[in-house]
Amino acid sequence: MKKYLVAGLLVWLPLAITVWVMLWLLGLMDGVFSSLLSVGKAVLPVSADATIERLRDTRFLGAVVMLALLLVTGVFATNIFGQWWVRQWDRVMNRIPLVKSIYSSVKQVSDTLFSSSGNAFREAVLVQYPHQGSWTIAFVTGRPASEVAAHLDGEHIGLYVPTTPNPTSGFFLIMPRSAIRPLHMSVDEALKYIISMGVVAPPPPAPPALPVAARN
Known part of the structure; x- marks a missing residue:
């Protein structure tokens, strides 16, 4: 019985969390759209109140409008x-x-x-944190500010060390470049690895291709 319950949970849990996140995003967009309608209701004549209320009651209309607004704004902002x-x-x-x-x-x-x-969050690296002998994954955010770099000896880089399982919070570190170890995994793979607390491991890097002479 326990085996089947766990198997069923593994099937439905990712779907349930995905649906929950999508509904949260849609609700957020509907909330922004509702706020805009409230502003419109305050400035438009009373005769428009019925139309505004119908728009407010239309489910997920806010998400469609907000996505369309973002698209139009992006098209507008990319021309001269x-x-x-x-x-x-x-x-x-x-x-x-x-x-x-x-x-x-x-x-x-x-x-x-x-x-x-930009170069922020384009590279995942391995660093010793919070003490020597303890390793964690961090993301390169760029070079330190000129005033900060003036007080440091050698080349340093800025790092963001996310927390688990919520990577939106974390710590900003400035460490010597010699103290980090580059990783072949992509940023997406590193994030999955962090969020899953090491359960979802990225695939091993592909071996380098051999020269034609070596293959023959």
């Missing part, structure tokens, strides 16, 4: 005209007290993490 407007928007946000501190910090982090030309 849209880039000019984005720069003007950044200038306005960076002139508002208190808001500019939050906005500029979040923008710098998001541009670094999601930019295709």
Whole structure:
């Protein structure tokens, strides 16, 4: 009986967690859409209240609208005209007290993490943490700031050490490059390995291809 229960759990648990995460994301998008409708209700005439309430009651409409809005915004922001407007928007946000501190910090982090030309989270490495002889997986985030690097001897790199099983929290470390060991596993494989607490091991790296002369 226990064997069959565990087998059934292994079949349904990944699906249940996937559905739960997707429903959470859809609910989040619906919440943002509902907030926008509330703003519209406050500025539009009373005759539009019935239409706004119908839109609010339409399930998952918010997710569709938000995805479409992101797509349209992305298309707009990638052309020359849209880039000019984005720069003007950044200038306005960076002139508002208190808001500019939050906005500029979040923008710098998001541009670094999601930019295709960035180097953050492009490499998984092995480091000794939290003490000698104890190893963990970390992700390279870049080089230390110039002021920090001026106080360090030799080449150092910034590392993010995620916690398990929640990788969204962790620790930022600056370590000598000589103290890290590069890994062949991809960032996705390393994240799966961390989240599963070492249960889901990545596949072994493929052996290097032999020269043609050696194969003959």
